[in-house]
Structures are given as structure tokens and as C-alpha cells.
Amino acid sequence: MAAPRPLPRLDSDNTAFWTGGKDNELRIMRCRDCAAFIHPPRPVCRNCLSDNVAPEVVAGTGVVDTFTVNHQKWHPAMEVPFVVARVAIDGAPGVYLTTNIVGCAVDDVDIGDRVRVMFEQQDDVYLPMFEKIS
Amino acid sequence: MSSDYAYITGIGQSEVGMRLTRHPLSLTVDAVREALDEAGLDISQIDGVSTYPGRVSAMLGFSPVGADELVDALGIRASWYAGGMEISSQLGAVTAAAMAVRTGQARHVICFRTVYEAAAMARPEEYPMSRRGRVDGYSQWTAPFNALSAAVWTAQYAMRHVKQYGLTREQLAQIALTDRANALLNPRALVREPLTMDDYMSARMISTPLCLFDCDRYTDASTVIIVSAADALDEVSCTPVRIEAMAGSVERLSWDQAEWMACYPTGEDLWKRTDYTPADVDTVQLYDGFSFQAVAWLEGLGFCERGEGGRFIEGGTRIALDGELPLNTFGGQIGGGRLHGFGFAHEAVVQLRGKGEARQIQGDPRVAVCTSGGGPLATALLLVRD
Numbered sequence: 311m312a313a314p315r316p317l318p319r320l321d322s323d324n325t326a327f328w329t330g331g332k333d334n335e336l337r338i339m340r341c342r343d344c345a346a347f348i349h350p351p352r353p354v355c356r357n358c359l360s361d362n363v364a365p366e367v368v369a370g371t372g373v374v375d376t377f378t379v380n381h382q383k384w385h386p387a388m389e390v391p392f393v394v395a396r397v398a399i400d401g402a403p404g405v406y407l408t409t410n411i412v413g414c415a416v417d418d419v420d421i422g423d424r425v426r427v428m429f430e431q432q433d434d435v436y437l438p439m440f441e442k443i444s
Numbered sequence: 445m446s447s448d449y450a451y452i453t454g455i456g457q458s459e460v461g462m463r464l465t466r467h468p469l470s471l472t473v474d475a476v477r478e479a480l481d482e483a484g485l486d487i488s489q490i491d492g493v494s495t496y497p498g499r500v501s502a503m504l505g506f507s508p509v510g511a512d513e514l515v516d517a518l519g520i521r522a523s524w525y526a527g528g529m530e531i532s533s534q535l536g537a538v539t540a541a542a543m544a545v546r547t548g549q550a551r552h553v554i555c556f557r558t559v560y561e562a563a564a565m566a567r568p569e570e571y572p573m574s575r576r577g578r579v580d581g582y583s584q585w586t587a588p589f590n591a592l593s594a595a596v597w598t599a600q601y602a603m604r605h606v607k608q609y610g611l612t613r614e615q616l617a618q619i620a621l622t623d624r625a626n627a628l629l630n631p632r633a634l635v636r637e638p639l640t641m642d643d644y645m646s647a648r649m650i651s652t653p654l655c656l657f658d659c660d661r662y663t664d665a666s667t668v669i670i671v672s673a674a675d676a677l678d679e680v681s682c683t684p685v686r687i688e689a690m691a692g693s694v695e696r697l698s699w700d701q702a703e704w705m706a707c708y709p710t711g712e713d714l715w716k717r718t719d720y721t722p723a724d725v726d727t728v729q730l731y732d733g734f735s736f737q738a739v740a741w742l743e744g745l746g747f748c749e750r751g752e753g754g755r756f757i758e759g760g761t762r763i764a765l766d767g768e769l770p771l772n773t774f775g776g777q778i779g780g781g782r783l784h785g786f787g788f789a790h791e792a793v794v795q796l797r798g799k800g801e802a803r804q805i806q807g808d809p810r811v812a813v814c815t816s817g818g819g820p821l822a823t824a825l826l827l828v829r830d
Contacts, residue, residue, distance in 0.1 A: 316576060316592075318584035349701065350585060376607075378599035381649040384592040394591045394651070396600055396700050408700045410589050421607045437588050 313387035317435045323351050326365035331429030331436025337365040338402045347402040370427040372397040372440065375406055379416045391416045397425055397440055413441035447674035450542035451684040452827065453552070454483030454670035455793045460632045460781045462562035464664040468508035469517060472558045475668040476518070483670055484681030485552060491523045492550030494671075496537040496557055496785070498527030502574035505564025505662075514556065524549035532692025532710070533731075533817025534785025535825060538669055539690045545673035552676060555669045557786040561662035585700065595659055595734060597699040598818055599651035602736035606653050608751065611739070613653060615754035617644040619735035620657040620778050622763050622771055627779025629765075629803035634663050634781030658735040660777035667786035669793070685793050688811075689718040689826040699819045706822035707737070707815070711744030714813075714824045722746045725826075726809035727795050728769060729788035732776040737818040745813060745824065770795075770805045785816030789825060796829040 318328055330337040339351035342364060346357035355363055377395035393411040411419045412428070425440035456478030458471040466474075480487060499510030511527035514520070524544045531540065534557055541553035564571035579587045591597060605611040620639060627633035639657060647655040677684050691714040696702035715721065722745060730745075732738040739753035747769065748756040757763050763771035774780045774791040781787070792812035794800050815824045 315590060316579045316583070316587040318588060319578035319580045321580070324584065350582075350698075376600045376604040378596055378603050378654075379649070379652040380590065380596055380599075382593070382595070382651060384590070388590060392590065394589055394596050394600065404701075406700050408586050408589055408591055421604070435588070439589075 313385070313389070315432060315437070317432055320434065323353065327351055328435050330365070330367070331431065331438065334429065335367045336370040336399070336427045336438055338368050338399065338405055339363055340366040347405045349402070349405040368399055368401045371400045371443065372407075372425055373400070374411065374419060374421055374423040374425060376421055377411065377419050393419045395419065395440070407438060410439045411441065412439050418442070447546050449674055450545045450687045451672050451674065451677060452669055452687065452789070452793050453672040453677070453680040453682055453684055454479035454481075454485060454668070455790050456480070456482065456668040457632060457790060458666040460634050460663060460665040460783070462634070462662065462664060463566040464563050468558050468560045468563075468664075468666070469513065471664065471666040472509050472514060472556055472668075473518070475556065475666040476554060479554070479668040479670050482682050485670070485679065487518055487520065489679060490520050490552050490554055492541060492544055492553030493520060493522055493525040494537045494541040494544070494553050494555045495527040496531060496534045497529035504571045505561040507558065508560045508571070509556075509558045514554070522550075524553070532694070532823045533821035535789055535814070535816040535823040536692055538671060538789060538825065539692060539823060541671040542687050542690060545671055548673070551673045552679075553671045555671055556666060557784050558666040559782060559784050560664050561782070563664045565662060582698065593651075594818065595654055596651045598734040598736055599654045601705055601740065602653050605736070605739070605751070605754070609754065611754035613645065614641070615758050616653065616658065616735055616739065617641060618757040618760040618763065619732055619738050619776070620644060622760055623732065623776035623779035626765060626773050626803055627775025630774045630780060633775040633779050634661070635775070635779050654734055654736065657778065660733045660782040663781035663783065665781055665783055667783050667790050669786060669789050683797050683829060685796050686828045686830055687825055688720060688828045689714050690824070691717065692823040694820050694822065697820045702820060705737070705740050705744070705818060706820050707741045707744035707817070708750070710822035710824050711741070711746060714826060715746060718826055720811060720826060720828070724811050725769070725813050726807065727773060727792065727805055727812045728771050729773070729792045729812065729814040730771060731785060731788060731816045731818060732772060732778055733782065733818060735778060738771065738776070741815050765803060765805060773800060773803050773805060785823075788814040788816060792827050796827060
């Protein structure tokens with residue numbers, strides 16, 4: 311069994327993001343006034359300073375912007391190698407998620423790959439991981 | 445009294461090692477004593493202290509000594525002091541001190557960075573890492589995906605360079621090879637064994653494309669830079685080095701929301717604040733906790749076009765000790781030790797004063813750039829010996 315991951319402490323800013331997977335939804339904060347997406351989620355729009363912001367469900371697909379294959383065991387129980395990637399989220403310009411690409415060999419990941427979200431639940435947190443769209 | 449410039453006067457460094465047993469405050473004081481001796485200053489003339497990141501209780505090895513502790517321990521009557529992590533990076537402590545002396549808040553400021561990470565790993569009962577519960581703040585966006593180290597975060601920028609601009613492992617290797625060759629000539633360097641291209645190419649991967657030799661390693665040491673006011677230079681006996689320009693700019697304070705690292709806007713801003721240009725620079729001391737950061741700094745500072753960093757260092761002759769732009773002449777962090785930013789400023793001053801002994805660059809170097817930081821953290825200083 312994989313070692314438990316460090317989990318985020320849920321708060322009023324981030325709960326929508328970290329629990330959206332319960333409903334199979336990837337939720338990104340968005341400004342209702344200027345339509346900009348805001349990530350990390352905060353109660354103010356970084357584009358127009360409006361307070362009128364709320365989580366919005368996005369498509370859950372994206373593109374691998376960059377990645378690395380992690381070979382180092384940062385703690386003894388860590389299973390390696392695995393892919394850490396930065397995914398550009400479709401429909402949310404400027405938003406990137408650091409994540410893992412799962413469900414394929416580590417050598418099969420490249421920049422530009424199309425990927426789709428899938429959630430891994432640990433306790434009350436649903437971690438958005440991505441797998442390649444074949 | 446205010447002045448357009450601040451000056452670096454005394455510099456000092458403790459023993460540099462791994463698993464040292466000397467108290468971290470004592471290492472700091474060793475470096476202070478050396479800096480005071482060099483400047484011909486007495487501790488009673490020091491009226492300011494500045495550090496990065498201040499004492500960090502949760503990670504004492506990362507930063508065991510704070511500015512306030514040094515003020516108290518050395519009986520300094522401080523008219524100004526500061527220490528904290530929310531600044532442009534390690535050498536932000538020096539830019540803060542420079543602003544303090546330029547605005548008359550202090551005359552001679554001890555700036556220091558003390559690291560004790562190797563010792564802390566060896567003596568966890570004395571220097572515990574805080575028990576990790578849930579993560580918050582910025583860590584929550586990386587740690588749950590086991591992206592636990594700046595090596596992994598930096599590797600993703602490096603991979604983008606590989607794929608977008610064609611950076612090769614042989615090109616990237618020149619940072620580590622240059623560092624390790626220079627470290628052989630520095631008696632205080634942490635790693636004093638030769639490194640060959642074969643060693644590099646066969647090294648195990650940490651996080652692609654970064655291998656073991658692209659990473660610095662935990663070090664125990666303290667480095668001190670004294671920043672002095674223009675109207676206090678008659679009190680010092682060493683050759684002052686003028687801080688001609690400083691920059692510490694960022695576009696997104698994030699390791700993943702920014703398209704590229706903060707060294708790019710910082711490098712651009714540095715040259716807006718001076719009439720000097722990259723062509724005037726005799727040596728560069730560029731942050732390389734991970735080798736790729738130095739490549740990005742070369743681009744960000746305009747020594748080559750964006751994307752050309754790999755080709756700029758190819759073969760290593762240009763950045764070698766006898767090359768046209770000697771880089772990291774003390775060994776950088778990969779050879780010299782993880783002095784965490786301050787080593788680059790220390791070495792720039794050594795070279796500008798002609799005190800590099802076996803590693804002294806040729807000619808009469810008068811202009812140097814030193815930097816610290818990677819990812820969203822970046823500070824650049826342009827130093828001139830008039």
C-alpha cells in the first residue's frame with residue numbers, strides 16, 4: 311500500500327477545491343465580475359479586486375505544461391519513480407495545477423499530452439490526479 | 445544622512461562542513477569576527493543586524509540563529525535590525541541593510557546566513573523537525589502530490605527548457621563541472637573531489653533532468669557580509685565594494701503559477717537601475733542550489749537570450765576560471781556548500797578585491813553580479829570596486 315500523502319488543512323478558501331472530487335468535480339475559484347480564474351483560491355479577484363468570487367466547475371481536462379520523473383525517495387516509504395506534472399487547466403486560462411500523472415508508464419508522459427482529472431480520496435480530501443487521454 | 449549608495453565592507457565565513465558540532469551561534473560569531481577583522485571594525489561600531497530567514501523553530505537546521513539573538517548575544521546596540529523569510533530571497537537581507545544605511549538608519553550592518561542542516565540531520569533530538577500535521581499555505585499545492593523538494597519544483601522548469609529550447613544533459617553538466625573544478629582551488633569548499641563528465645552522465649537521477657550532481661547538499665556554516673554607509677567608509681580599513689544596483693522582483697509568488705522563474709523579471713529590473721550593462725561584468729556568482737537555476741540566471745540577467753543558456757555554457761570554457769565570464773569561482777553551492785545565497789555575495793567581494801588566491805580570476809576585475817534564489821524568489825546585486 312502506498313504511503314499516506316501529506317494532506318491539506320481544509321479552510322474556507324480551499325474546501326471547494328479539495329472536496330470537489332466527492333461529486334467528481336474540479337472546482338476553480340472564479341470572479342463573477344470580470345470572469346478571471348483565481349488560483350490558489352482566495353476571497354478576492356487578483357485581476358479586478360472584486361469580492362464577488364465563487365468556485366466554478368471546469369471541464370476537468372488539461373494539457374501537461376511541464377513535468378519531471380521523481381526518482382528520489384524523500385522518505386523511506388515513498389514508492390518511486392512517479393511523475394510530477396504541472397497541468398494547464400482547460401477553460402481556466404492562467405491556472406496550473408501541480409499534480410501526478412497516473413495510469414501510464416513514467417516514460418510515457420510528455421509536454422503537450424492531453425490529460426483528464428481523476429480523484430484519489432484520502433480521508434476527507436479528494437486529490438485531483440490526472441491520466442492521459444488516449 | 446542619506447546616500448545614493450551602500451557599500452560592502454567586511455566579509456567573513458566560518459568553517460564549512462557537514463555534521464559540525466560547533467554551536468551554530470558560535471559559527472555565526474566566527475564569521476562575524478573574520479568580517480570585523482577584515483574591515484578593521486570593532487563590534488561596538490556595529491549598529492545594525494540583518495538576516496534571512498530569521499530563526500525558524502520548525503526547522504532549526506534550516507535557520508538556527510535569528511537577528512534578535514545575535515543582537516543580544518553580542519551586546520550590539522542596534523538602531524535597526526530585521527530578519528524574515530518574506531523577502532525576495534536570501535540576499536534580500538543585504539538589500540534591506542543597504543536601504544537601511546542609505547536612509548541613515550544604521551552605519552554598519554552585519555548581514556548573516558547561518559545554516560546547520562547537516563548537523564540537524566545527525567542530531568535530530570537536539571534539532572528536531574517539527575511533526576508534520578496537515579499542510580497549509582503554499583505547501584498544500586505541492587506536498588499532497590509528493591512534490592516535496594525544491595529539486596522537484598526546479599526540475600519542472602528545467603524539463604521545460606529541455607523540451608522547448610533543447611537544453612542537453614552535457615550542457616547542464618557544465619555548471620556542476622565548473623563548480624567542482626573551482627571548489628578544488630577553494631580551501632573552504634565543502635566538496636573537494638574532482639568530478640568528470642563520465643561521473644556526471646552516469647549519476648543517478650533525483651528528478652529528471654536533474655541528477656545527483658545537479659543538487660547542493662546539506663551544509664553547516666555561517667557567512668557574514670557587512671554593509672556600511674557611504675559616510676562611514678573612513679572607519680574601515682578594507683577596500684569597499686559599492687552596491688551599484690539591486691533588484692528582487694517577482695510576477696507570481698508561486699512555484700507553479702508562474703510561467704518562468706523570478707530571475708527573469710529580476711534580471712531585467714537590475715539593468716534598469718544602472719548605466720552598466722552585462723558586457724561590463726567581469727565575473728558572475730549565480731545561485732545554483734540546483735544547477736539549472738544558474739542557467740536561468742544567465743538568461744534572466746541578459747548574458748544570453750532566453751533559451752540560449754545551454755548553448756552559452758556548452759563545453760564550459762566561457763564560464764571557467766580563465767574564461768570570458770568566470771562563474772561561481774568558489775565552487776557555487778554544488779561545490780562550495782549550501783551556504784544558501786550568501787556564498788555568492790561573499791565570493792563576488794573576494795574576487796573584486798583580488799583575494800581569491802589559487803582561484804583568483806585574471807585581469808583586474810571591477811564589476812561582479814551575485815544572485816540568490818530560485819523559483820519565485822530572486823535577488824540580484826551588481827557590485828563595483830571603484
